[in-house]
Amino acid sequence: MESFLGIELFRRTKRKVVLTEAGENYIKPIKQIFQQLEQATADLKSAQHAGSLKLAVAPSFLTRWLMPRMERFQARYPDIEIEIRSSMGLIDFSLGEIDMAVYFGNGEWSDVEAHYLRPIRLAPVCSPKLIKPGQPINEPEDMRLYPLLHVSKRSDEWHDWLVQNDLDPKVFRRGLMFSSGSLTAGAAAQGLGIALADVSLVTPEIESGQLQVLFDKQLDTNRSFYLVFEKKRALTPAMAAFKEWIIEEMNDG
Numbered sequence: 001m002e003s004f005l006g007i008e009l010f011r012r013t014k015r016k017v018v019l020t021e022a023g024e025n026y027i028k029p030i031k032q033i034f035q036q037l038e039q040a041t042a043d044l045k046s047a048q049h050a051g052s053l054k055l056a057v058a059p060s061f062l063t064r065w066l067m068p069r070m071e072r073f074q075a076r077y078p079d080i081e082i083e084i085r086s087s088m089g090l091i092d093f094s095l096g097e098i099d100m101a102v103y104f105g106n107g108e109w110s111d112v113e114a115h116y117l118r119p120i121r122l123a124p125v126c127s128p129k130l131i132k133p134g135q136p137i138n139e140p141e142d143m144r145l146y147p148l149l150h151v152s153k154r155s156d157e158w159h160d161w162l163v164q165n166d167l168d169p170k171v172f173r174r175g176l177m178f179s180s181g182s183l184t185a186g187a188a189a190q191g192l193g194i195a196l197a198d199v200s201l202v203t204p205e206i207e208s209g210q211l212q213v214l215f216d217k218q219l220d221t222n223r224s225f226y227l228v229f230e231k232k233r234a235l236t237p238a239m240a241a242f243k244e245w246i247i248e249e250m251n252d253g
Contacts, residue, residue, distance in 0.1 A: 007022050007026075008020050008022065009022060009026060051079075051080060051081070051236055051237055051238035052080065052081040052082070052083070052238060053080060053081070053082045053083070053099050053100065053236075053238040053239060053242055054082075054083045054085070054097065054098050054099045054100075055082060055083070055084050055085070055098070055099065055100050055101065055102075055242070056084075056085045056086075056087040056091050056098045056100075056101040056102075057084065057085075057086070057087065057101065057102045058086070058087065058088060058102070058104065059086045059088070059182065060180060060181060060182030060201060061102055061104075061201070062084065062086055063182075064182070064185075064201045064202065064203070064204060065200060065201055065203075066084070066102075068203070068204065069249055070082075072245075072249070073242070073245050076241075076245065077238075077241050077245075080238045080241060080242075082238075082242075085098065087101065090103070090109070091112075091228075093111075093112065093229065093230035093233075094230070099229060099236070099238075099239055100227060100228065100229045100239055100242060100243075101227075101228050101229070102117075102225060102226070102227055102228070102246075103225075103226045103228050104120060104223050104224070104225060104226075105223055105224070105226065106222055106223060106224070107224065107226055109228065111231060112228040112229060112230060112231055113228060113229055113230070113231050113232075113233070114226040114227075114228045115226060115227045115228070115243065115247075116224060116225075116226055117224065117225040117226060117227055117246065117247065117250040118224060118225055118250045118251070119220060119221070119223075119224045119225075120198050120221050120223045120224055120225065121198060121199075121218040121219065121220055121221070122157060122161065122196040122197060122198060122218060122219040122221060123196065123197065123198075123199055123213050123214070123215065123216060123217065123218045123219075124140075124143065124161070124194050124195070124196055124213070124214040124215055124217075125185070125188055125194070125195055125196075125197050125199075125202060125205075125206075125211045125212065125213055125214065126146070126188050126191075126193070126194040126195070126211065126212065126214060127188060127189055127190065127191040127210060127211060127212075128209065128212055129191045130146060130188075130191045130192075130193070130194070131146075132145075137214055140162075140165050140167060140214075140215055140217065141167060143172065143194055143214070144171050144172045144173065145173075146173065146175075146193060146194055147173045147174065147175025147176070147192070147193035147194070148172055148173060148174060148175050148193060148194050148195075149175045149176055149177075149178065149184045149187050149188055149192065149193040149194060149195040150174070150175070150176070150177045150178070150184070151177070151178060151179070151180060151181050151184050152177050152178065152179055153179075154181075155177065157196050157219060157221065158172070158196060160219055161196060161217075161219040164217075164219060165217055175192065175193035175194075176192060176193065181195075181197060181198075181201070182201075184196075184197070185197045185201070185202050185205065185211070188211060189205050189210040189211050194214065196219065197211075199213060225250065227243060227246055227247075
């Protein structure tokens, strides 16, 4: 640089290098240029992810999994405006009211692009207050002393879990039946029985001590979490950002 300018910018000694007066005068506007370049780069990266996202998820997934993690998404993408709607059914994306949704199922939906996130695995959970003195649950067969809570549309899950662990379903007590896994987990937290739950969806209750995982023996269901959106739709920057983020979060548990 000095040879190009024909001016001495640095004064060199045995121990250090210092700017000359000409160097001091030269570096001030150069420093401002680099600061402007840094700000322009940050603005460009932010603009690439700016926009809005309308997301639909089941109430249980919203309250038990998504909401506790949304702060991390907002911290990473503060310029994305996100609207979350609670929905129990399938979404008609052709109406243009929703950009993306999270489905539970086998991935066989003909009218959407479905991106696999992770499988749903179930483990037995109950409230500590359910367990009576002198009737501990040390082994899976000990659960026969307590009612097993069921989901009405998936009443075979307990049967499958017990058979998978070489137990006879006939000797276990059938407890209350509920319309959703969220209600079943809530009933378990109230001490009404033992439920099968995906541990990631009952993390708040586990951390608060309302629920405990009895055994790390999980049932692999034929259902998984999927991120879905309209077929052949090009992802907006906001949609691409959410897709990348939720995949990372799912992989982290």
